[in-house]
Amino acid sequence: MVATSTTSKVSVRDLTIRYGQNAVLRNASFEIPENEIFGIIGPAGSGKTSFLRALNRMDEFTPGMSVDGSITLDGKDVQTWRNLYALRRRIGVVFPLPVGLPLSVYGNVALSPRLRGMKRPDLDDIVERCLRRAALWDEVKDRLDALGSLLSGGQQQRLTIARALSQEPDLLLLDEFSIAVDPVTTMRIEDVLKELKKEVTIVLVTNLVQQARRLASRTAFFLNGECVEVGETEELFTGTVQDQRTRDYVEGRFG
Amino acid sequence: MSTVIDSGDADRLDAAWWIDRIVKVLVFAGGISAIVFILGIFAFVTKEGFGFVLKDMDVVEFFTSPNWRPTSDTKPTHGILALLAGTASITGFAMLISVPFSLGAAIYIGEFATGKTRETLKVLVEMLAAIPSVVWGFIGLSIMNPLIIDLFDVPVGLCMLNAGLILGLMAAPIMTTIAEDALKAVPDGYREAAEAMGATRWQVIWKVVIPAAKNGLVAAVLLGVGRGFGETMAVLMASGHSINMPEGVFDPVRALTATIAAELGETVAGDTHYQALFTLGILLFAVTFVINLTADLVVRGIRKK
Numbered sequence: 001m002v003a004t005s006t007t008s009k010v011s012v013r014d015l016t017i018r019y020g021q022n023a024v025l026r027n028a029s030f031e032i033p034e035n036e037i038f039g040i041i042g043p044a045g046s047g048k049t050s051f052l053r054a055l056n057r058m059d060e061f062t063p064g065m066s067v068d069g070s071i072t073l074d075g076k077d078v079q080t081w082r083n084l085y086a087l088r089r090r091i092g093v094v095f096p097l098p099v100g101l102p103l104s105v106y107g108n109v110a111l112s113p114r115l116r117g118m119k120r121p122d123l124d125d126i127v128e129r130c131l132r133r134a135a136l137w138d139e140v141k142d143r144l145d146a147l148g149s150l151l152s153g154g155q156q157q158r159l160t161i162a163r164a165l166s167q168e169p170d171l172l173l174l175d176e177f178s179i180a181v182d183p184v185t186t187m188r189i190e191d192v193l194k195e196l197k198k199e200v201t202i203v204l205v206t207n208l209v210q211q212a213r214r215l216a217s218r219t220a221f222f223l224n225g226e227c228v229e230v231g232e233t234e235e236l237f238t239g240t241v242q243d244q245r246t247r248d249y250v251e252g253r254f255g
Numbered sequence: 256m257s258t259v260i261d262s263g264d265a266d267r268l269d270a271a272w273w274i275d276r277i278v279k280v281l282v283f284a285g286g287i288s289a290i291v292f293i294l295g296i297f298a299f300v301t302k303e304g305f306g307f308v309l310k311d312m313d314v315v316e317f318f319t320s321p322n323w324r325p326t327s328d329t330k331p332t333h334g335i336l337a338l339l340a341g342t343a344s345i346t347g348f349a350m351l352i353s354v355p356f357s358l359g360a361a362i363y364i365g366e367f368a369t370g371k372t373r374e375t376l377k378v379l380v381e382m383l384a385a386i387p388s389v390v391w392g393f394i395g396l397s398i399m400n401p402l403i404i405d406l407f408d409v410p411v412g413l414c415m416l417n418a419g420l421i422l423g424l425m426a427a428p429i430m431t432t433i434a435e436d437a438l439k440a441v442p443d444g445y446r447e448a449a450e451a452m453g454a455t456r457w458q459v460i461w462k463v464v465i466p467a468a469k470n471g472l473v474a475a476v477l478l479g480v481g482r483g484f485g486e487t488m489a490v491l492m493a494s495g496h497s498i499n500m501p502e503g504v505f506d507p508v509r510a511l512t513a514t515i516a517a518e519l520g521e522t523v524a525g526d527t528h529y530q531a532l533f534t535l536g537i538l539l540f541a542v543t544f545v546i547n548l549t550a551d552l553v554v555r556g557i558r559k560k
Contacts, residue, residue: 056451063369089453099448102467111462112452160448167452 009034009171009201010055014069017050017059024050027069028227030220037193037202039216039233041209041249046222048205052173055203056091057084073171089116092164092200096176098156100148101163105131105140108148108159112167126166134162135192154185161189165196172202178211190215209250213237221246300540304533307333311527312534321500323514325528326521333531335538337498341415341508344501345490346483348419353427354476360427361434361475366460377435384428388489395421395493409505411495416504418494422486426479433478437471438464470553477550481543487512511535 010032017025025047032038040048050065052058057078059065070077073090081087089112101108109127110118118126127144131137136158140151148159157177164172174193178186193202193215206212212219212233219233221243229236229246241247248254312333320334364376395417403412441464449459465472487510495507496517515532522529 058447058451085453085455087453088451091451093448093451095444095448095451097444099442099444101445101448101463103463111449112454115452115454115458115462163452 007034008032009074010203011072011075012051012069013072015051015054015071016068017047017054018066018068019050019062020064023225025054025222025225025227028222029069030227030230032201032203033218034201035197035199036217037197037204037215039212039219040203040205040222041207041212041219042222043207043249043254045224047225048222049175051222052093052175052203052205055171055173056088056093057081060084089167090169090171092167092169092172094157094160094164094172094174094177096179098153098160098180100151100156100159103148104145105148105151105159106144109162109166112163130162130165131159133165133192133196134158135188136162154181154188157181157185158189158192161192170200172196172200173205174202175205176207178206178208186211209252213250221249223249297540300533300536304530304535304537306525307527307530307534308537311530317534321498323498323509325518325531331527335511335535337500338509338511338514338535340500341494342484342490342510342512344415344508345418345422345494345510346480348415348504349422349426349483350476350480352420352423353430353479356423357427357430357475357479358434358472360431361438361472362460364431365435365438366456366464377432380428380431380435384432386425388425388486389492391421391425392489392492395489399493403505407505411505411507413493413495413507414505415494415501415508418490418508418510419504421489421493422483425486425489426482429482430475430479433475434468434472437468437475440471441467474550474554477546477553481546481550484546485512485539485543487516491516511539515539 008031012028012030012032015025015028016023024045028047028051040051042048053062053065054067055071055073055078059067067079070079072078073087078087101111103111106127109130110123113123113126128137128141131140136155139155140146140159148156151159157180161174161177177189181189190211193204196202204212204216216233218231219236220230221228221236223245229241229243231241232239235241236246237250316332316334318334318339319336320332321337321340322332322334323338324330324332360376360380364373364380368376396413399417399420400412403409403414403417445463445467446459449463454462490510491513494510494513496509496513497507498509499506501508515535518528519532522532
């Protein structure tokens with residue numbers, strides 16, 4: 001990979017995403033710095049998830065989805081990666097609703113390393129390490145062979161985080177991970193994320209503005225397909241905002 | 256004051272109540288009649304065949320002798336081993352062909368094909384499944400037969416190979432349809448999650464979709480086996496229909512079902528031959544019942560998880 005002189009992990013330039021004729025994100029440009037949590041807030045339908053999908057090129061399998069402009073990862077335009085799968089392996093994704101694949105707890109976390117040809121006992125190590133990093137190890141270490149889908153919702157979401165970590169990604173995308181998770185588990189996962197950001201760049205899409213405030217160093221505000229404002233998170237909440245809509249949203253006046 | 260909606264007397268039976276009651280009775284009658292019919296058929300087959308089972312049947316001969324000579328004047332024998340071997344070899348050969356074909360087709364239709372291609376293929380496969388078996392038998396007789404004679408330089412082309420191929424082609428569309436349903440039942444979230452991890456298309460299918468659809472796929476294969484076991488007309492026309500312990504794919508064989516179809520018309524109702532054929536019927540009934548039951552239990556296995 002080309003190392004660039006900037007500390008930007010991801011650069012977004014004039015990004016427009018369309019489904020058919022319908023643009024869900026227009027001319028967005030911003031930088032995501034390395035090793036910090038970058039929040040994206042905004043109401044439903046503002047283009048947040050579409051941005052994540054464009055980032056790991058999930059548009060490839062979505063008929064009608066088209067992406068213009070550029071997203072670069074480590075200075076290289078993601079559209080120019082010839083091996084799409086290598087790109088996706090570097091990007092971990094956590095979906096809103098936990099998707100426990102129909103495999104055991106162990107099998108879920110081991111899937112990605114297995115696809116890359118890793119065998120036991122290395123596999124055991126990586127499974128344990130990822131489950132520990134996702135703060136799940138102590139709860140599941142005695143039932144690694146149980147079906148992942150038998151875990152509670154909060155555990156499943158941490159399982160998907162462990163699974164994403166098993167890819168050893170340098171970019172972790174979280175799409176409203178706390179939707180199906182209780183507040184206590186949410187707090188635990190947030191603690192996990194604070195730890196992880198030392199090693200991994202995290203993009204946190206959330207519709208809980210306070211969550212972005214707790215976690216993100218910088219935050220972007222999306223509204224109806226427009227990237228309204230990007231800035232230091234605290235600035236958005238307390239300082240001067242460039243756009244009154246940002247203030248209205250973070251203070252809960254709409255959305 | 257707004258209009259008060261009449262929510263009805265507690266004891267007045269209105270139209271909706273009656274309709275509900277009538278529909279309930281009709282649906283019950285529909286459901287129960289299926290059971291009544293199947294029990295009736297079973298009772299009939301058993302009644303007709305049981306005289307033989309109790310009186311004339313020599314159990315050891317029945318299952319171990321390859322000699323099926325129910326019309327012999329001197330010493331009639333009723334050994335079904337050759338017929339069983341015929342049915343089993345044809346079915347086995349058919350599965351050898353149709354399982355890879357139909358699973359491949361199901362994976363293509365379910366996982367790779369999109370839009371128009373997919374819809375067209377689905378309709379075509381369903382049309383294939385609707386081709387009457389006598390038409391398949393005709394193909395076996397008039398197309399495959401000379402083809403096999405030409406290609407392999409054998410005297411007769413009506414043989415296990417022919418019947419197995421025909422039966423394989425017949426079973427494939429049904430297996431494809433059911434297998435494709437099983438693949439479709441796998442939530443898209445699984446595919447998306449695996450794809451997001453960088454799994455290739457093939458890895459997604461092999462490591463995630465197929466394991467998740469495993470039970471449905473097994474059920475599809477079992478239903479194909481059941482179909483093969485029970486198929487009569489096409490097998491009768493393509494197999495050569497001669498009593499023979501098959502030693503190679505070019506040997507003509509005879510199937511249980513075809514035996515019943517071909518011989519029942521020549522019997523006198525109630526005589527030993529007639530009853531013996533019904534005993535074959537009981538056997539077929541039992542085997543297909545077990546296969547279907549297994550398929551059903553396997554499918555239920557999916558829902559438990």
